Amino acid sequence: MNLYIIRTLCSSDKVYVYKDDNGLLGIIGIDYHKKKALKKVISNIALKTFCLFITKKEKKGLYKYYFGTENAYNGKTYCESEITLLMVDKEKRGLGVGKELIEYVENKLRKISVANVGVNTDSCCDYKFYEKIKYARVFEGNFNEDDIYFYKKDF
Numbered sequence: 001m002n003l004y005i006i007r008t009l010c011s012s013d014k015v016y017v018y019k020d021d022n023g024l025l026g027i028i029g030i031d032y033h034k035k036k037a038l039k040k041v042i043s044n045i046a047l048k049t050f051c052l053f054i055t056k057k058e059k060k061g062l063y064k065y066y067f068g069t070e071n072a073y074n075g076k077t078y079c080e081s082e083i084t085l086l087m088v089d090k091e092k093r094g095l096g097v098g099k100e101l102i103e104y105v106e107n108k109l110r111k112i113s114v115a116n117v118g119v120n121t122d123s124c125c126d127y128k129f130y131e132k133i134k135y136a137r138v139f140e141g142n143f144n145e146d147d148i149y150f151y152k153k154d155f
Helices: 002-011 036-053 056-073 097-111 128-132
Strands: 014-020 023-031 082-088 116-122 136-143 146-154
Touching: 002 023, 002 082, 014 097, 023 097, 082 097, 097 116, 128 146
Parallel strands: 082 116
Antiparallel strands: 014 023, 023 082, 116 146, 136 146
């Protein structure tokens, strides 16, 4: 999981953090889909480099998950921008940290005239959070016995 997080953050266009005097409360990554082909190459190189440091079994699982979910969506979820990662400290969930991070990113996207934003999620996460903040579910499927979802918000 740590490798996935590092890879995702490295391939994101921007990463924003939410912190207070006690430390890091949350983090969000965003992708604007500019130079997508080059970013995909860089992202895959980073993934393969990280895989040098894990076991063969872990690598197989990581590749299967990453490329499998990408294929499961099969281009049905294109948006001008995408939330690549949203993480909030477990002890701070339910206090508005995630919502504030998303609103901050949405405002940044509006300022640069981006039409919409999407996010991939699955049944292991609190996917209904996106429904609460007015994202529409535009895709749902199944991968490795997990339900996967794509949510979208138009501006």
